[in-house]
Amino acid sequence: MLKKIFLIGNPNVGKSVVFSRLTGVQVISSNYPGTTVEITKGYLKLDKDKIEVVDLPGTYSLEPTSSAEEVAVSLLKESRKEESAVINIIDSTNLERNLLLTLQLIEEGFSVIVCMNMCDDAGHRGVHIDASKLEQLLNVPVIPTCAVTGSGIKLLIQRIKDAAPVSRSKLTHEDRWLEIGKIVEQVQRLEHRHHNLREILEDASVRHLTGLLMASGVIYAAFKFVRFIGEGIINNVTEPIFLNFYQSILGKMTAHWQEKGFWFHLLIGDLINGRIDFKQSLGVLTTAPYIEFGMVLPYVISFYFILSLLEDIGYLPRLAILLDNILHRLGLHGYAVIPVLLGFGCNVPGILSTRVLESKRERFIASTIISIGVPCVPLQAMIFGLLGKFGGFYVAGVYLVLFSLILILGIILNKTLTGYSPEFLLEIPPYRFPPLAMLGKKIYFRIKGFLIEALPVVLLGILFINILLYFKLFDFVTGIFAPIINGLFGLPKEAVVALAIGFLRKDVAVGMLMPLNLGASQLFIAATLLAISFPCVATFVVLAKELGIKSLIKATSIMVLISIIVGSLLHFIILR
Amino acid sequence: MKKISLLHLKENEKAKIAAIDSSHNLEKRLMHMGLYKGKEIAKLSHIGLRGPVVVKIGRSILALGHNVSSKIIVEK
Numbered sequence: 142m143l144k145k146i147f148l149i150g151n152p153n154v155g156k157s158v159v160f161s162r163l164t165g166v167q168v169i170s171s172n173y174p175g176t177t178v179e180i181t182k183g184y185l186k187l188d189k190d191k192i193e194v195v196d197l198p199g200t201y202s203l204e205p206t207s208s209a210e211e212v213a214v215s216l217l218k219e220s221r222k223e224e225s226a227v228i229n230i231i232d233s234t235n236l237e238r239n240l241l242l243t244l245q246l247i248e249e250g251f252s253v254i255v256c257m258n259m260c261d262d263a264g265h266r267g268v269h270i271d272a273s274k275l276e277q278l279l280n281v282p283v284i285p286t287c288a289v290t291g292s293g294i295k296l297l298i299q300r301i302k303d304a305a306p307v308s309r310s311k312l313t314h315e316d317r318w319l320e321i322g323k324i325v326e327q328v329q330r331l332e333h334r335h336h337n338l339r340e341i342l343e344d345a346s347v348r349h350l351t352g353l354l355m356a357s358g359v360i361y362a363a364f365k366f367v368r369f370i371g372e373g374i375i376n377n378v379t380e381p382i383f384l385n386f387y388q389s390i391l392g393k394m395t396a397h398w399q400e401k402g403f404w405f406h407l408l409i410g411d412l413i414n415g416r417i418d419f420k421q422s423l424g425v426l427t428t429a430p431y432i433e434f435g436m437v438l439p440y441v442i443s444f445y446f447i448l449s450l451l452e453d454i455g456y457l458p459r460l461a462i463l464l465d466n467i468l469h470r471l472g473l474h475g476y477a478v479i480p481v482l483l484g485f486g487c488n489v490p491g492i493l494s495t496r497v498l499e500s501k502r503e504r505f506i507a508s509t510i511i512s513i514g515v516p517c518v519p520l521q522a523m524i525f526g527l528l529g530k531f532g533g534f535y536v537a538g539v540y541l542v543l544f545s546l547i548l549i550l551g552i553i554l555n556k557t558l559t560g561y562s563p564e565f566l567l568e569i570p571p572y573r574f575p576p577l578a579m580l581g582k583k584i585y586f587r588i589k590g591f592l593i594e595a596l597p598v599v600l601l602g603i604l605f606i607n608i609l610l611y612f613k614l615f616d617f618v619t620g621i622f623a624p625i626i627n628g629l630f631g632l633p634k635e636a637v638v639a640l641a642i643g644f645l646r647k648d649v650a651v652g653m654l655m656p657l658n659l660g661a662s663q664l665f666i667a668a669t670l671l672a673i674s675f676p677c678v679a680t681f682v683v684l685a686k687e688l689g690i691k692s693l694i695k696a697t698s699i700m701v702l703i704s705i706i707v708g709s710l711l712h713f714i715i716l717r
Numbered sequence: 718m719k720k721i722s723l724l725h726l727k728e729n730e731k732a733k734i735a736a737i738d739s740s741h742n743l744e745k746r747l748m749h750m751g752l753y754k755g756k757e758i759a760k761l762s763h764i765g766l767r768g769p770v771v772v773k774i775g776r777s778i779l780a781l782g783h784n785v786s787s788k789i790i791v792e793k
Contacts, residue, residue: 201746201749201750202749204745204749206742206745206746206749207746234776235775235776235777236776237751237775237776238750238751238775238776238777241749241751268776314748314753315753318751318753318756343778344761347761347762347771347778347780348761348762348771349762349763349764349765349768352762352764458780461780462764462768462769462771462780463764463768465764465768465769465780465782466764466765466766466767466768466769466783467766469767469782469783474782475769475780475782564743564781564782564784564785565769565780565781565782565783565785566746566747566750566779566780566781566782566785567769567779567780568750568777568778568779568780569771569778569779569780571778
């Protein structure tokens with residue numbers, strides 16, 4: 142009786158795409174090894190039975206050599222073989238390497254069904270595989286699929302019931318590779334072709350000089366596009382909606398509001414020159430939606446559009462190669478570039494994906510660097526929105542400070558922490574161009590995730606702040622911290638509220654600075670401090686979960702110390 | 718036949734792996750990825766400042782850190 146289906150395969154063969162196709166559960170998939178660091182479960186309906194489908198992190202073999210592989214293998218080995226089937230997903234463009242795991246699975250006596258994925262791409266590259274011949278040699282079902290378009294998935298589901306253990310003698314690794322060589326020779330035909338543009342670009346991006354040139358171009362273009370799209374949405378969509386449409390609705394509402402008491406303060410906030418000012422009124426119905434939808438959401442959309450595109454094409458591992466030498470000096474290796482880039486979207490998935498790094502030491506360094514030196518999109522959007530009007534100089538300044546901080550902090554952590562950094566070993570995927578619908582789905586999924594997570598916190602947060610402000614409960618706290626804020630950082634004492642709210646959400650915190658009418662330099666210091674100091678509560682929880690309480694306290698102490706040092710230094714250099 | 722470390726192989730040159738001079742775990746990891754004694758590889762590039770070496774093995778492209786590469790002995 143079949144109860145469970147495991148999806149297993151080498152890293153980056155499209156397990157998560159197959160998983161989504163089988164279960165209808167949308168999960169993030171990208172073109173680099175290690176997208177899935179958690180185990181995802183879903184259900185497949187098979188002849189009226191509901192069967193659990195488990196998507197495992199990628200592994201090269203059944204003898205795990207990293208923590209993510211260990212998770213996959215131990216889960217598989219604990220299962221009851223007679224109640225489960227294993228769908229072994231392999232990359233048709235690289236049959237030879239993938240078959241090691243396939244043979245191991247068959248030898249161990251699992252009921253294996255081979256899903257030969259990316260068949261279309263193999264065809265484009267002149268790789269032709271005889272699936273029925275392979276089925277004959279392996280003695281298990283082999284189904285060619287293309288999961289991104291969905292072709293072959295129906296047949297795969299139909300044939301799950303054909304999976305059954307077959308006997309095959311256990312081999313040593315050397316003999317297994319010899320055996321694989323013989324199998325590949327019989328089933329694979331390579332068409333000899335000239336290099337096309339895609340292959341020339343693949344090659345150029347891993348070479349020293351051309352690689353660096355391409356990387357600078359890509360990073361510059363990515364940054365420009367994020368700003369261009371973000372600004373475009375703000376100027377043409379959100380700003381007109383808020384100013385022309387929403388403002389007049391609220392205006393009519395408030396016109397009939399006679400007594401401007403507690404509820405008015407809560408929902409609308411303060412009127413500036415007799416009018417609602419979305420940036421300064423600070424009401425649950427005014428500033429809260431304006432921050433989230435008017436200022437932050439456009440950048441969330443543009444950032445995830447560009448990031449998802451780079452992910453799916455397969456550019457990020459190439460960036461990892463080029464940055465490996467620098468990151469080694471920070472106690473990390475090239476692959477840490479992936480968690481860092483994800484951290485620029487939101488620190489939470491960034492820190493979660495540090496699981497692709499092997500040692501605890503690396504994970505500590507990467508998580509600390511992300512939570513201190515990497516500003517999330519909502520924070521960056523607010524920094525653009527507020528500091529941008531004083532000129533690009535100040536915005537660039539924030540990034541410069543954060544970037545130097547990452548370098549200095551990394552070098553110090555690398556020198557002082559015990560332990561060593563493991564070796565860099567990474568497979569570089571070919572460039573791929575996923576269907577636009579797949580890309581769109583992924584961006585939609587991420588934006589939905591952002592709204593679900595952010596919106597309640599922002600609305601409740603502003604409500605809570607307003608209640609505290611109304612009853613003047615902040616005065617006590619501002620009184621205590623005023624000497625530090627004012628003396629050390631040169632900020633007005635009201636900025637204490639903003640810094641404290643940074644713990645809740647960074648975008649709201651910057652929003653709290655808006656009514657203070659700070660000068661460019663003060664705003665620069667406050668924004669930088671907000672980026673460095675305490676991560677928001679969501680990041681805090683993930684840090685505690687991933688690192689443990691002891692390391693969290695260590696990371697937090699580093700954070701407080703650095704905030705004070707950087708804040709005072711900037712104040713000293715700029716304002717005096 | 719000359720035996721040298723992968724670091725000293727020139728770019729765009731092919732060679733056979735003669736030995737992997739390293740801990741059991743690393744050897745195992747490389748073995749799982751298809752890089753083992755007797756296998757033919759081609760060196761694509763070597764990123765400067767102690768950066769990784771990029772090699773082609775069969776149809777895979779692998780990036781191997783500077784330290785890893787120094788432990789891979791090839792013969793040509």
